[in-house]
Amino acid sequence: MRAHGGVFLIRLMYMVTLMPGLEEVASQEISELGGKIIEIRSGHGRILFEGDIDLIPKLNYLARTIERVLALLTVEKFQTLDDIYKIVKSLDFREWIRPDQSFAIRPLRVGEHDFTSIDVGRVAGQAVIDNYLEAKGVRLKVNLNNPDVIIRVDVIFDTVYVGIDTTGDTALHKRGYRIYQHPAPLNPSIAASLIRLAGWKVDERFLDPMCGSGTILIEAAMMGRNIPPGKFRVTNYAFHKILGEDTLKRVMASVQEKRDLLMELYGVEKFRKHIKGALINADKAGVFDTITVIRGDATRLEELFRDPFDVVVVNPPYGLRIARKGIIRDLYFGFLRSLKNLLHERSRVVIITSEDEVLRSAAMKNKYVIRREMRVKYGDLDTTVFLMGIT
Numbered sequence: 001m002r003a004h005g006g007v008f009l010i011r012l013m014y015m016v017t018l019m020p021g022l023e024e025v026a027s028q029e030i031s032e033l034g035g036k037i038i039e040i041r042s043g044h045g046r047i048l049f050e051g052d053i054d055l056i057p058k059l060n061y062l063a064r065t066i067e068r069v070l071a072l073l074t075v076e077k078f079q080t081l082d083d084i085y086k087i088v089k090s091l092d093f094r095e096w097i098r099p100d101q102s103f104a105i106r107p108l109r110v111g112e113h114d115f116t117s118i119d120v121g122r123v124a125g126q127a128v129i130d131n132y133l134e135a136k137g138v139r140l141k142v143n144l145n146n147p148d149v150i151i152r153v154d155v156i157f158d159t160v161y162v163g164i165d166t167t168g169d170t171a172l173h174k175r176g177y178r179i180y181q182h183p184a185p186l187n188p189s190i191a192a193s194l195i196r197l198a199g200w201k202v203d204e205r206f207l208d209p210m211c212g213s214g215t216i217l218i219e220a221a222m223m224g225r226n227i228p229p230g231k232f233r234v235t236n237y238a239f240h241k242i243l244g245e246d247t248l249k250r251v252m253a254s255v256q257e258k259r260d261l262l263m264e265l266y267g268v269e270k271f272r273k274h275i276k277g278a279l280i281n282a283d284k285a286g287v288f289d290t291i292t293v294i295r296g297d298a299t300r301l302e303e304l305f306r307d308p309f310d311v312v313v314v315n316p317p318y319g320l321r322i323a324r325k326g327i328i329r330d331l332y333f334g335f336l337r338s339l340k341n342l343l344h345e346r347s348r349v350v351i352i353t354s355e356d357e358v359l360r361s362a363a364m365k366n367k368y369v370i371r372r373e374m375r376v377k378y379g380d381l382d383t384t385v386f387l388m389g390i391t
């Protein structure tokens, strides 16, 4: 691989990171975009795959379900901090970092270890400096705030993953359309994953009955219109400093948006200010004209709609940030009871919540069929994604 010379000889190994638990749906998207899946590290939020260098701009600009794209340098088992030094020291950074460029290690540590992530950053940084000094006779500069090249060293239990971050400090879920900030918004990459899980097709009637600032509806509309998730990104991707800007321009030119496509995407929300916010965000994302948001109560949906929905995707309150636990039980029960009137036998309902027992019990009382449950780590929160229907 020759990143700076413009000649690319071999295929690269990649790793993407994402919310642990959603690896399967993300790996389908990576395959569609041209990656050859090598290994899905379920529960680790990591997918390893192979592909040519064009995947760097392509995945960063077009993939909806992931957080970061790394050019993977190695994955190895280790025991001590010294092993991490040796592993990083043995890698070849010459193709990725020019002698005049600065770098930073961004360490991450998950599991029990007798060292901290700061220790990982320190030894890995020293290993890169020592390696480059031996290979090129140049002492690389470290710049923690604004590095030219970011090296990720993820220590996950007994395994260390080292890669060049092609995305940068601003992860891919920061789409750039969120002008209105809801107090408990859903991560757009998770929203996109849930829509894929539901198997939504553009001609199907879609509902988010507690839509807040509209993230789920906006992601569905952008998918339907083929609007790239990176279109409104405000920060440069890290790969600009490695590959130059032209590679992204080629990907941008290849996208064909379906600007006039109208879809049946409905949202219901209790609070007027969130509805206003959802419409502001939808407008910024270029999908205002295909989303309908109605002020109303998710436990009385039959008063708002007559025709059934094919797909329902919802991120209800969990009782943590914006509602008390006590009302969650009534809300989940009332919402599922009401929704039942608007489903047909092929409808798919996808719900993400940390209140899995409350949801399961409300679903059982209302005689829903739970087809799948997936544990998804959402930051520090353990959530469950339910895929259900009425038959």
Ligand SMILES: C[S@@+](CC[C@H](N)C(=O)[O-])C[C@H]1O[C@@H](n2cnc3c(N)ncnc32)[C@H](O)[C@@H]1O
Residues within 6 Å of the ligand: 182, 184, 185, 186, 187, 209, 210, 211, 212, 213, 214, 215, 216, 268, 269, 270, 271, 274, 296, 297, 298, 299, 315, 316, 317, 318, 331
């Ligand atoms: C977790 S938030 C959804 C956030 C949304 N996914 C986003 O990204 O902005 C849940 C939303 O449900 C709304 N809500 C709560 N109870 C409701 C009800 N009975 N009917 C309609 N909306 C309700 C809340 O006002 C809140 O905006």
